[in-house]
Amino acid sequence: MIDLPLIIDALAVFSISFLVCATVLATRGLHLPFAHRRADTRAVQAAHRVPTPRLGGLALFAGLLCVAVLAPPSLSDSFMTFAIAMLPVFLAGLLEDLGRRISPLGRLLAAAASSGLVIWFLGVWLTRLDVPGIDFLMAFAPFAILFTVFAVVGVCHAFNLIDGLNGLASGAGVLTALGLAAVALRAGDPALAEVGLMIVAALIGFLVFNFPAGRIFLGDAGAYSLGHILAWLSIGLMVHHTDVSPWAMLLIFFWPVADTFFAIWRRQRAGRPTGQPDRLHFHQLVMRAIEILVLGRNVRHVANPLSTAVMLPMIAAPVIAGVLLWNAPLLACLAMIAFGALFVGSYMLGMELAARRVRVPVMHRRAPAPTMRIEVAE
Template sequence: MPNLPIELMSISFGLSAILCVLIFVWFERASTASRKRTDTSAVQASHSKPTARIGGLAIVLALGTVVGLYQNAMSWHISTIAFVSALPVFGVGLAEDLGYLASPRKRLLAAAVSGAVFISLMGQWVPHTGIPGLDIALQWSPFAMMFSLFLAVGISHAFNLIDGLNGLSGSTALAAALALAAIAHQAGLAEHHDLLLMLAAAILGFLVFNFPFGKIFLGDAGAYVVGHFLVWISVSILWNASNVTPLAMLLIFFWPVADTLLAISRRLSLGKPIAQPDRLHFHQLVMRGVEIILLGRRKRRIANPLASLLTMPFIFAPMVAGVLLSDDHSNAAIACVAFAVIFTTTYKTGIWIAPKLRRSACPKPADTSNTEQRLKDHRALMLLRDPIK
């Protein structure tokens, strides 16, 4: 069945795109009163027009269809198990997207339940990390399972945190799926490779309408489910391919992991709750730089996708390194350190420059909306530069 993945990829892409169109049309025709979630007033919002945020529904339905077709051609395998295990976190995320608010704690718990289902059905978890002391602890199965759940929940949540600009989280997920598919192909893991390509096709069908102008958003259901699929497939690759270094997986997930760790450290340094949203993520800093230097605040519809394009090289470069160094632990470790230094230095430089650019800019009177939030952001920037203040 050499053409089966190509046929299913086409179905996955087409069905995802069609469903996105139907969701967009439904949302545009729905009355304002029936829209329980718009999010335009959220602190971290990067858009000004109410937009459907259930793109994850299109991805899951498309993927579920092709997994079902794939199941008819194959025996019980990772594709079906991965899909079944994703249902708990998908359900809770979709409830949040539809306006039946689910707290971050409930979403994280649902992600843990989904991970536990995967472990129980597949019997696979993180087998090793390349860190001697930690690898000894991972020989005890209960600890290895809890460690795997901790990592998986964190990475799933990280995909939700970077879902702040048009195409950013979707493009990250698409690139990660393709990078993992390349590693699975090198390791001879055909089922993993096929599932990742079908997932990539479904994400691409969504991206057609998400980038550049954000006609539909991924939402919590989409971000958590995509993160769940990617992280547990990567765990399964490590389980089945002993020559693949775990640091290659870290490079593939480098951007969402780095952005999440940065958000945690930033909020702790400012004395804020870890779960409290803000507008100081790397991609948000890039977008405001584009607005201040190039376009102005009244052209956010252009600044939003342009900021995504400017951020993507930082996202894709570690993934390319992860594929090239998938069986080279030492050089993968060096690459991880190098990208961490680049990420931190670039962000700190942006934090240092941002207040200067803000002071040097001369906004027009019509461009003074949301002044209170901008002042809060400015104070936060100054505190990050000098936490003693």
């Protein structure tokens, strides 16, 4: 049965997000010279070559306010309070997007402050992880609160790390929100499911401009806020429905979390600071492989969105597993291990194949290899 009020609400959220993005683009001549930094297109991790507005977070935040107004009565007040609590992380990211150079530590502290406000205002935090021993510690509120803040900050940072291709972070956000909405429906919580679907509508309003052409980016405000919203939506599910497995939630967030942990391990193994950017994220490897093996290096405008299209099914697979195993902690844990092994194995295989491909031209001609380097840029 078609839920007409939900469709109307979703269209309203989509329209708000769409109009904010359109306004940002229409006024780019006013704010882009002020906000743009030459380093943006020359950064080690950059995948674009043209100055682009990084104010997609405005559309997401406007959509969130619209969700708070249109959410079911049982959630409307809480969601408006949540939007207010999100201001520190949103504003810190927005200042960075406007060229104010907020340090990574500063943005992480802002994310922690927002999580602290959510806990203070709403009295909600993680109380279980379905891990023997750790669940005993989670019974102590101070430990559980600190762990909750750490986990949410980690998810915020994870979505920022995967925001490297047109449509990648927002596409992953759509899949994650759909997964959480599906779990909410299976757990008998249509109100939370409706919130998840309206978040999808806000992201689609942004994606119209971001994918495939990349006319506007999420920016730090958008990526951090997206991680914050989705992390707390999953916490709400686990708190209000004790049959929802934390392992299933982790499966739904698998890709950004796995990419972040692997980046930390990779940089520590190389003796580099964990916060130092590089070109070795999974999505960057996929894009370089497409450029090297298929398209060539001068069609970045095609390779960028094509890489996102290649990766979205990979991101969707653990999300689907999380939905199917939403109340089966042991199976969800085993699936998590399996997807982790696949992630690491496919990454290592891709690195080896790409490295071999790069070395071939060097052996046959004197000119430098016409490909982008696989090693970390200094």
